[in-house]
Amino acid sequence: MCIFKIRDKCVKNVSNCRGKWRNETGYTLLEALFQLVVFVLISHLFITLMLWFGTMNKTVMSDEQSKWELFVYDFNMYLQNIQSFSVRYDKRRITFKANNITHNIDCYSDLIRDQVAGGHIPLLNGVRRCQFEYIDGHVTVAVEMPSGIKKERTFYVPIIEK
Structure with missing residues (x-):
């Protein structure tokens, strides 16, 4: 074998x-x-x-980053031809009059919205906390996203008195 x-x-x-x-x-x-x-x-x-x-x-792929940049662009467009501007005492709402239209931009629940003539226009969704501060012709918007990212931007507010 x-x-x-x-x-x-x-x-x-x-x-x-x-x-x-x-x-x-x-x-x-x-x-x-x-x-x-x-x-x-x-x-x-x-x-x-x-x-x-x-x-x-x-x-690069952060959805919150792109939403924030779009909000900054839109908010900057709102701040044109302003006749009056004020911030509420709790720093969660700003009121201004531009082109004879009164805008109330406030932090509501989980978004920043604009209230115009009884309607609501969402400007930024997905916000944990936000705050507005007005000092010497500049408004600062501070936002904290649900992921913990904190964003802050300062805008110049040109008030045109007529």
């Missing part, structure tokens, strides 16, 4: 083939070090890419 064949010869006992399988070209230390270096470089590149993607996800 033949267990296996080596060079067309039948091998019945495994102890007889020890010297016949001797292979001098095996796995060397140099090959192992080369593979280790390649693995470390690839894993370092992978970790760097994951960290970069994490920061991009927080900055």
Whole structure:
């Protein structure tokens, strides 16, 4: 009974083939070090890419950041041709008159809205806290988002007296 064949010869006992399988070209230390270096470089590149993607996800893809910038643009457009301006005592509402229309911009629940002639126009959704402050012709809007990000912007308020 033949267990296996080596060079067309039948091998019945495994102890007889020890010297016949001797292979001098095996796995060397140099090959192992080369593979280790390649693995470390690839894993370092992978970790760097994951960290970069994490920061991009927080900055570029932030929905709150884009909503804030749109609010800043819209709010700046509201502050044109103002005849009067006031801030309520709790600093959660500003009232101003522009182009003979009275605007009440206030923090309501989780949004900043404009109340005009009985209607509501949402300016910024998803707000945890907000505050308005008026000092020397400048109004500062401070907002805290639900994620904990705090935003603040100061606007110049040109009051035109007629």
